[in-house]
Amino acid sequence: AQHFLARAKAHQGLAAYLAIDEDVTLAQARAQDAALATGQAAPLAGLPIAHKDVFVTRDFPTTAASKMLAGYRSPFDATVVARLAQAGCVTLGKLSCDEFAMGASNEKAAIAALGLDAPQPAHNPWNPRHVPGGSSGGSAVAVAARLAPAATGTDTGGSIRQPASFCGITGIKPTYGRASRYGMIAFASSLDQAGPMARSAEDCALLLSQICGPDPERDATSLDHPAEDFTRGLQGSIAGLRIGVPAEFFSDGLQDDVRTAVEAALKEYEKLGARLVPISLPRTALSVPVYYILAPAEASSNLSRFDGVRYGHRAEKYADLLDMYKKTRAEGFGDEVKRRIMIGTYVLSEGYYDAYYLQAQKIRRMIADDFQAAFQQCDLIAGPVAPSVAPQLGAQTDPVSSYLADIYTLPASLAGLPGMSVPAGFGGAGLPVGLQLIGNYFQEGRLLNAAHQLQ
Ligand code: GLN
Numbered sequence: 001a002q003h004f005l006a007r008a009k010a011h012q013g014l015a016a017y018l019a020i021d022e023d024v025t026l027a028q029a030r031a032q033d034a035a036l037a038t039g040q041a042a043p044l045a046g047l048p049i050a051h052k053d054v055f056v057t058r059d060f061p062t063t064a065a066s067k068m069l070a071g072y073r074s075p076f077d078a079t080v081v082a083r084l085a086q087a088g089c090v091t092l093g094k095l096s097c098d099e100f101a102m103g104a105s106n107e108k109a110a111i112a113a114l115g116l117d118a119p120q121p122a123h124n125p126w127n128p129r130h131v132p133g134g135s136s137g138g139s140a141v142a143v144a145a146r147l148a149p150a151a152t153g154t155d156t157g158g159s160i161r162q163p164a165s166f167c168g169i170t171g172i173k174p175t176y177g178r179a180s181r182y183g184m185i186a187f188a189s190s191l192d193q194a195g196p197m198a199r200s201a202e203d204c205a206l207l208l209s210q211i212c213g214p215d216p217e218r219d220a221t222s223l224d225h226p227a228e229d230f231t232r233g234l235q236g237s238i239a240g241l242r243i244g245v246p247a248e249f250f251s252d253g254l255q256d257d258v259r260t261a262v263e264a265a266l267k268e269y270e271k272l273g274a275r276l277v278p279i280s281l282p283r284t285a286l287s288v289p290v291y292y293i294l295a296p297a298e299a300s301s302n303l304s305r306f307d308g309v310r311y312g313h314r315a316e317k318y319a320d321l322l323d324m325y326k327k328t329r330a331e332g333f334g335d336e337v338k339r340r341i342m343i344g345t346y347v348l349s350e351g352y353y354d355a356y357y358l359q360a361q362k363i364r365r366m367i368a369d370d371f372q373a374a375f376q377q378c379d380l381i382a383g384p385v386a387p388s389v390a391p392q393l394g395a396q397t398d399p400v401s402s403y404l405a406d407i408y409t410l411p412a413s414l415a416g417l418p419g420m421s422v423p424a425g426f427g428g429a430g431l432p433v434g435l436q437l438i439g440n441y442f443q444e445g446r447l448l449n450a451a452h453q454l455q
Helices: 002-010 022-038 079-086 137-144 161-167 201-211 256-271 287-305 321-332 335-348 353-374 399-404 410-415 444-454
Strands: 017-019 048-052 090-095 150-155 170-173 193-198 242-246 275-279 380-384 419-426 432-439
Touching: 002 022, 002 090, 017 137, 022 090, 048 079, 048 137, 079 150, 079 201, 090 137, 137 150, 137 161, 137 193, 150 161, 150 170, 150 201, 161 170, 161 419, 161 432, 170 201, 170 444, 193 201, 201 419, 201 444, 242 256, 256 275, 256 380, 256 419, 256 432, 256 444, 287 335, 287 353, 287 399, 287 410, 335 353, 353 410, 380 444, 410 432, 419 444, 432 444
Parallel strands: 048 090, 048 150, 242 275, 242 380
Antiparallel strands: 017 090, 150 193, 170 193, 170 419, 380 432, 419 432
């Protein structure tokens, strides 16, 4: 823990951490040392880990990188945080992300990282002029730059997989409902899932085994599916495994350097005895408009709780209650969050609900059905995570073009399927490329095994 805290401080310029508290971390570490000495150690005793700042924590501030929650401290720990602590993990601190996890570059963080005076995105350690990806950008940077051996992230539409891909690490989003959402600040509740980001599939397997499991009293969407030891299947042969390669994931928008790296990874799988099966996910392109209707709709409802009364920021001067709400929200939310609230409110409003929200729900179902048809022909699906390597900081100015770049991660999110990113070499500017693996429901073990075989 001391080693990683020292590295976190020495590399403040990467802007990965929003909060650390040495005393808290070292007290937790000493408690784990004591447990180790008695022979009563938990499975991950003493393993330092850092959490994305959308998981609420009792011992550290929680901001979701938003001014709205500046100075907020939760009276309880998120289930994911509590389960990892129970397993012996020691918390190193809280990690930067896009505000309320809305974004794909970490550039929407609105809270200054440790030791810096103004908000800025975490930087990609492979080339600090480039973004680390997002929204779990700080998590990816912390792991890639060895400021933490592992981190938690959340994935609503790709926020674990895409920053893992951009920073050359491994990350997995489990089947929707396998990880409790209790204490994870809600963005789009029907999509949000927690998962680990680490150096290898093996490390992810260790962590995911602790993260998953039912939480029926605290998360109504938590599935009644038992926890599993995902490390067990890691040595299994993948000879004969049928890997589906969706044509739509290799369309014109895919940059050549990414295509080359992904194809090379697929060749590796063939050498290991897997069989590549051409498949089709015909509604891949529709996943972008569908997601950018449904996620903002849910966000507009979830974020109504930030009203200046219950949490965090409240405007100083106001005339009456309504004025207080308005000023608090105008001051507390950044532009991207406001954009999503407005889109969400619009698509849910009378007269537009049928045209947008309901249509999107129907297509969401079709996207899930397309996957089930594909899984008749293959055991898992592989393709790129993102159309390009990490863009330069400041290069993405148009929200729509950034939304479009989520095209390969959104389908699995909408279907609630497990997905992961595993390093697959490098593309332009010496930046990493990730291979995305998507499994059927509850096939996390198969994904982790396949990823492990590449490492
Ligand atoms: N980039 C997507 C968005 O901006 C996904 C974010 C996420 O998964 N949290 O909504």
